[in-house]
Amino acid sequence: MHAHGDRGRGALTAALVLVLGLMAGEIAAGIVAHSLALLADAGHLLTDAAALGAAIVAAALAARPAKGALTFGLGRAEILAAQGNGITLLVVAVWVVYAAVRRLIAPTTVHGGIVLAVALAGVAVNLVATAVLSRADRSSLNVRGAFLHVATDLAAFAATAAAGALVLATGWDRFDPIASLLVAALMVRSSWSLLRDSGRIFLEAAPADIDPGAVAAALAADADVVEVHDLHVWTVTSGFPALAAHVLVSPETDCHAARRRLQQLLADQFGLRHTTLQVDHVARRSQPVSIGRRGPER
DSSP: OOOOHHHHHHHHHHHHHHHHHHHHHHHHHHHHHTOHHHHHHHHHHHHHHHHHHHHHHHHHHHTSOOBTTBTTTTTTHHHHHHHHHHHHHHHHHHHHHHHHHHHHHSOOOOOHHHHHHHHHHHHHHHHHHHHHHTTSOTTSHHHHHHHHHHHHHHHHHHHHHHHHHHHHHHOOTTHHHHHHHHHHHHHHHHHHHHHHHHHHHHTTOOOTTOOHHHHHHHHHTSTTEEEEEEEEEEEEETTEEEEEEEEEEOTTSOHHHHHHHHHHHHHHHHOOOEEEEEEEEOSOTTSOOOOOSOOOOO
8 A cells, every 4th residue: 555655644644734723814804704615715724724734644554554454544534525525515516506606685884905915925924834735645536635625725815806806896795605605616517527536446447547448458468368257347446446357368378477467567558556357278279269358347
């Protein structure tokens, strides 16, 4: 199993401290300024903090060696955390949309100057947090999700700053809930990305960048291979694709040499380094055999 390392956990911890400090300031400013956009940003920051915290815990769990019944270790804890983070993002987005619609119908007075000042501070803090997270290992779905959320906060804060400036210039308070709807759209987009990718892993689908049919064809193209079946490609956890297959070779073939050759092919062409190949001989040369060019996709 792979671990994210102390450096990655340190970057995540530093980003978490920055996000929590900014979130506390935004909640206070949002209440004082009667700004839904600031409170919506604070809600987004709460999910960012949850993502960062989960990434830190998952990195620590993934570093533990496999033992007992947990033969793959606890690496998939990060996938569970990513899915929980995606669900939380979606719930917060629904609440923001509901509150924004109410504010559009019956707007409240918004202090545009406070909104603008806090949003600009948010842009600065998120630039620092994004730079810190760029040092972390983004091959992890959970770390990538945390990085994505902090990075998209830049756009959210930019929208909030624009709303504050427009309210300050025109006095039209509905710019604030309009900006919060844009923040909600960013939340939904990030939520869908996390739920889709984590769902594929939980359903043990093949990695998005690996076509099982192409893998089966590459194996069957070997001169000594007669048939490929029971082919399964899945992802154990982020950055850990795995494959299992049953391969039949001609009677005179060295099974061990064929297995080593095919494993090297899978590593070189598809990046599959955790493979389990059962290589057997065809019973006899005269036995009619259907050449397996494709294995069943999982």
